[in-house]
Amino acid sequence: MSSETLDKEGVTRRDFLGLAAFGAAIFSALSVIAGTLRIFKPNVHYEESKKFKIGKPENFPEGTVRKIDERNLFIFSDSDGIYAITAVCQHLGCIVYTTEWGFQCPCHGSKYDKEGNVIGGPAPRGLPWFEITQNVDGTLVVNAGKEVPKGTKYIFA
Amino acid sequence: MGDMSGLSKFKENLLNLKNSFLASFLRSGRLTSDKSKASVMFNNFFLHIQGVKTHINTLRPTYTFGLGLITFFLFVIVVLSGVLLMIYYHPSVEEAYNKIKDIIYVVFGGRLLRNIHKWSGEGMIVFMILHMARVFYTGSYKKGREFNWVIGVVLMILVFGLNLSGYMLPWDQLAYWALLIVANIIQSPKEITDSLGITQYFDIGGFFKELFLGGTVAGQESLTRVYLLHVWLLPLFLFIFLAVHFWRIRKDGGLTKPDEFERVEGDLSYVSPPEKKGGLFPTYKTYGLMELAHGRTPAVDKDVENTVLSWPNLLLAELAVFMLTLAGVLVYAYYVDAPLKELANPLIPENPAKAPWYFLGLQELLSYSAFMGGVGLPGLALLGLALIPYLDREQEYVGIWFSNRQGRIVALQAFVVGTIVNIGILVFVVNLGWFRDWWPNVPQMLITLVNPGNIWVAFMIAWSAMVMKRTGSTRMGAIALFTMFLVSYVIFTAMGTYFRGPNWEFFWSKSQWPIH
Numbered sequence: 001m002s003s004e005t006l007d008k009e010g011v012t013r014r015d016f017l018g019l020a021a022f023g024a025a026i027f028s029a030l031s032v033i034a035g036t037l038r039i040f041k042p043n044v045h046y047e048e049s050k051k052f053k054i055g056k057p058e059n060f061p062e063g064t065v066r067k068i069d070e071r072n073l074f075i076f077s078d079s080d081g082i083y084a085i086t087a088v089c090q091h092l093g094c095i096v097y098t099t100e101w102g103f104q105c106p107c108h109g110s111k112y113d114k115e116g117n118v119i120g121g122p123a124p125r126g127l128p129w130f131e132i133t134q135n136v137d138g139t140l141v142v143n144a145g146k147e148v149p150k151g152t153k154y155i156f157a
Numbered sequence: 158m159g160d161m162s163g164l165s166k167f168k169e170n171l172l173n174l175k176n177s178f179l180a181s182f183l184r185s186g187r188l189t190s191d192k193s194k195a196s197v198m199f200n201n202f203f204l205h206i207q208g209v210k211t212h213i214n215t216l217r218p219t220y221t222f223g224l225g226l227i228t229f230f231l232f233v234i235v236v237l238s239g240v241l242l243m244i245y246y247h248p249s250v251e252e253a254y255n256k257i258k259d260i261i262y263v264v265f266g267g268r269l270l271r272n273i274h275k276w277s278g279e280g281m282i283v284f285m286i287l288h289m290a291r292v293f294y295t296g297s298y299k300k301g302r303e304f305n306w307v308i309g310v311v312l313m314i315l316v317f318g319l320n321l322s323g324y325m326l327p328w329d330q331l332a333y334w335a336l337l338i339v340a341n342i343i344q345s346p347k348e349i350t351d352s353l354g355i356t357q358y359f360d361i362g363g364f365f366k367e368l369f370l371g372g373t374v375a376g377q378e379s380l381t382r383v384y385l386l387h388v389w390l391l392p393l394f395l396f397i398f399l400a401v402h403f404w405r406i407r408k409d410g411g412l413t414k415p416d417e418f419e420r421v422e423g424d425l426s427y428v429s430p431p432e433k434k435g436g437l438f439p440t441y442k443t444y445g446l447m448e449l450a451h452g453r454t455p456a457v458d459k460d461v462e463n464t465v466l467s468w469p470n471l472l473l474a475e476l477a478v479f480m481l482t483l484a485g486v487l488v489y490a491y492y493v494d495a496p497l498k499e500l501a502n503p504l505i506p507e508n509p510a511k512a513p514w515y516f517l518g519l520q521e522l523l524s525y526s527a528f529m530g531g532v533g534l535p536g537l538a539l540l541g542l543a544l545i546p547y548l549d550r551e552q553e554y555v556g557i558w559f560s561n562r563q564g565r566i567v568a569l570q571a572f573v574v575g576t577i578v579n580i581g582i583l584v585f586v587v588n589l590g591w592f593r594d595w596w597p598n599v600p601q602m603l604i605t606l607v608n609p610g611n612i613w614v615a616f617m618i619a620w621s622a623m624v625m626k627r628t629g630s631t632r633m634g635a636i637a638l639f640t641m642f643l644v645s646y647v648i649f650t651a652m653g654t655y656f657r658g659p660n661w662e663f664f665w666s667k668s669q670w671p672i673h
């Protein structure tokens with residue numbers, strides 16, 4: 001036996017090979033499971049683009065409050081410019097509606113002020129503002145995948 | 158001679174067909190003797206999971222109330238009705254809603270079938286919880302039954318999962334918004350990662366939300382996944398765990414019974430004792446060689462004089478419970494229609510958007526904090542339930558409702574104090590609000606950690622610790638904790654069901670809801 005001993009802790013060659021084989025078996029099993037679970041994560045989302053056109057700047061004169069239903073988005077326009085705020089509640093994804101003081105969520109009672117900051121209810125964060133850019137043809141494009149700091153208002157020609 | 162005898166043999170076999178077929182079917186001959194009644198139990202694939210003999214305590218209607226059995230029979234009904242519904246249902250976002258309409262208004266017996274499926278499924282929740290309460294209060298998670306209690310907790314998760322995935326399938330307003338809200342509950346660890354500022358590197362909530370939805374929005378991919386869960390994956394797991402649950406009952410020594418069981422007069426009204434009288438061996442000798450076995454398997458030599466043959470005593474009782482269950486489901490399903498709301502509309506959530514009743518307690522907790530109400534507290538509750546048998550290892554008073562006089566007092570105190578404190582917390586929240594109503598800029602982390610739901614759970618734990626300290630018994634602490642858990646499940650559920658209206662605001666009655 002002593003001739004098989006590799007070091008002072010006494011791991012024999014047989015023990016080492018056994019442990020290595022066991023480790024390899026566990027590792028392969030975990031790899032197979034991870035690979036199987038990977039199937040659940042789609043490589044492509046066949047969904048509508050997060051970027052979409054909303055029309056020319058002159059469609060949004062000062063004082064505009066417009067909800068784009070199919071995009072769950074509010075477009076506002078005031079003296080400082082145009083800005084886009086999501087209508088998706090940041091608590092559990094219901095659709096908020098505008099009130100005198102801001103936004104109200106019907107599902108669990110979250111409340112936001114006119115800038116989208118949380119003022120009541122369970123929502124963990126404020127309503128995100130989205131980036132607005134202008135195409136060369138003059139139409140405005142909202143990117144609902146790109147958040148901008150609250151208070152970012154855009155002026156377009 | 159050859160021809161004639163062949164024909165006469167054939168004729169004889171034909172006349173004997175009934176007996177020979179029955180004998181081959183039962184594998185035990187005619188059921189006239191105790192021996193044949195015993196062998197029919199252990200020679201039958203479906204019956205052998207039960208003992209040849211059953212203890213009278215198991216058969217006492219007021220010991221189990223047949224609650225676990227009712228849950229099982231409801232499961233059988235739900236599987237059969239579910240398979241029939243699959244004939245017409247199609248999991249596509251364009252067709253699902255119309256298929257449900259078809260099932261209700263066009264398919265022969267479809268409305269009744271759908272009602273049976275819906276109410277048996279919800280009935281499983283009710284009777285499963287009652288069964289859990291029976292097992293808990295009779296101390297039946299002790300003496301080798303610890304692991305079977307854990308399997309029971311797994312079964313509970315599966316039953317809730319099956320009900321949840323089931324009501325997502327019709328693709329009505331309830332289904333769509335439930336799907337979306339569940340997806341966002343799965344995403345809610347974001348509440349923590351956001352507070353820590355690490356979401357961009359480690360968005361575990363978003364990752365699992367994508368796996369669940371099959372994308373970033375609730376659509377066809379999500380419905381396909383939920384459908385697979387509902388008709389295949391969850392039922393498969395339920396079958397497996399149910400089989401182990403039943404097998405363990407037997408292996409762990411059958412149903413619990415008091416150590417000093419005494420037969421009372423009334424017991425003989427629902428059992429017929431064994432026929433065998435006198436003879437070489439005493440009447441209670443039925444196992445023969447098996448009595449040499451050690452351990453709990455089978456329930457060897459324990460109080461055998463108070464056992465009776467399972468055939469017919471146990472089987473008749475089970476048949477009676479099955480008939481009552483089926484009758485109850487049929488009558489309920491005939492008179493009460495399963496709900497179906499308008500077609501799913503991703504633009505307009507209902508106001509209020511309420512889950513089915515059994516989740517409204519959780520929805521109330523969700524309205525305090527998405528992470529705590531949807532993940533943290535339910536997870537803690539399930540973990541706590543699963544650990545009960547390992548944290549309370551006292552082996553006395555098994556098989557006795559509420560253990561002893563002290564147990565009854567502890568349960569009553571927990572019931573009264575729990576009701577008062579729980580309602581007190583709700584009154585406080587409704588009238589005075591919470592942190593954000595007082596200090597609008599309070600950090601989210603503080604609300605996640607300190608909210609009415611967490612405070613209630615902390616109170617339950619503190620009360621239970623106090624009971625343990627005072628009585629010197631972990632069983633008493635468990636009784637206090639479990640009682641408060643049941644109390645709060647009922648109170649939070651009632652709150653969400655009856656007293657929450659549009660915008661999740663408090664209303665005394667639905668008639669006060671604003672018209673909009």
